Amino acid sequence: MFNKKIAIVLILFLAGCAASHQKQIKINKQTDALIKLGESYLAKGRPTAALRELLKAKRLDPKNPKLYNVLGLTYGDKGRFDMAESALKKALKLNKSFPDANNNLGTIYLRQKKWDLALEQFNIALENLLYSTPDIAHYNIGEAFLGKGMHDKAIENFQLAIDFNPSLLMAYIKIAKIYTSIGRPDKASAVLILAEDSAPDNYGIILLKGRNYQAMGMVKKAKHEFLKVIKMAPDTKEAREAKKLLLSL
Numbered sequence: 462m463f464n465k466k467i468a469i470v471l472i473l474f475l476a477g478c479a480a481s482h483q484k485q486i487k488i489n490k491q492t493d494a495l496i497k498l499g500e501s502y503l504a505k506g507r508p509t510a511a512l513r514e515l516l517k518a519k520r521l522d523p524k525n526p527k528l529y530n531v532l533g534l535t536y537g538d539k540g541r542f543d544m545a546e547s548a549l550k551k552a553l554k555l556n557k558s559f560p561d562a563n564n565n566l567g568t569i570y571l572r573q574k575k576w577d578l579a580l581e582q583f584n585i586a587l588e589n590l591l592y593s594t595p596d597i598a599h600y601n602i603g604e605a606f607l608g609k610g611m612h613d614k615a616i617e618n619f620q621l622a623i624d625f626n627p628s629l630l631m632a633y634i635k636i637a638k639i640y641t642s643i644g645r646p647d648k649a650s651a652v653l654i655l656a657e658d659s660a661p662d663n664y665g666i667i668l669l670k671g672r673n674y675q676a677m678g679m680v681k682k683a684k685h686e687f688l689k690v691i692k693m694a695p696d697t698k699e700a701r702e703a704k705k706l707l708l709s710l
Contacts, residue, residue, distance in 0.1 A: 492522040499531055508538040526556035530565060537569050545569045560585070560592035567601055576605045596626035603635060612639050627659050630666065637669065646677045664694045668703055680710050 495518035502511035512535050518528050533549035536542075549566040553559055567582030583598045583605070592598070603618035616639055619632040626632075633656035640649035653670045660666060671686030687703040694700050 488521050492518045492525055492528065495521070496525075496528055496531055499535065503531070503535055503538065506538075508535050511535045512539070524555060526552045526559055526562070528552075529555065530559065530562045533562070533565055533569065537565075537572065542569055542573055558589060558591070560587075560589040560598075561594075563589075564592075564594075564598050564601065567598075567605075571601060571605055571608070574608060576609045579605045596622045596629055596632075599625065600629065600632055600635075603632070607635070607639070612643060615639060630656055630660055630663060633659070634666070634669065637673070641673065641676065646673050649673050650677065662693070664690045664697065664699050667693070668699045671703065671706065675706065675710070684710055 495514045499511040499515040499518070502508070502514065511531075515528060515532050515535060518525070519532070522528065529548045529552035533545045533552065536545035536548055546566065546569055549562050549569065552562040553566070556562070563582045563586040567579045567586070570576075570579035570582065580602060583602045586592050586598045587595055599618045600622040603615045603622065606612075606614035606618060616636050619636045622629050622632040633652050637649040637652045637656070640646065640652065650670070650673050653666060653673060656666045657663070657670065667686050668690050671683045671690065674680075674683035674686060684707060687707045690703040691700045691707075
């Protein structure tokens, strides 16, 4: 009789555990769905709609580090850098090995021109061997050094970003613009040629090439690039700019 009672209690306990587990699985699915919906709104430039869904997720699972990471990005897009910092630090408290959150916290500091704090977070992200997008961290480090006026360090890190991801066009553009700003259009030209090799259909790069040739006094080459832009994308703002530049040659 005593053993029978123990068995009944054990069965009830296990049933309760199973029910609790199933409830948690349901909560996790709902939370993940809300986070994905928030991310989708954020990608579409709708941070307020994203925030609405993420706050629903927070009520369901207030200890989810991924949630706080996306919340941080959302608050950042709404210009609430104080709340963004708080959310991203919460994500890192809940998951101490979360390089995406380190990188995102760095970008929040970057937007506030807190260059050294930004660099610290980007470097922490890079130290994590499981971090899957080191190109982004190096690009951001380049931005921080550019903000500090350290052109050589900026170029070095933009180049590292390209080494990890040769299709990261903005890194080529940043390097080219730095060379242009310091009076080295020849080096800028070489970088833009590499950029075009990486993305031959990008008419924005071709327009930059033309402008750079124009700055170097290479009128024939500049004209060739401007005409190429007009032919490739006749109804774009780049084509309109190319037409104006042609008239100025």
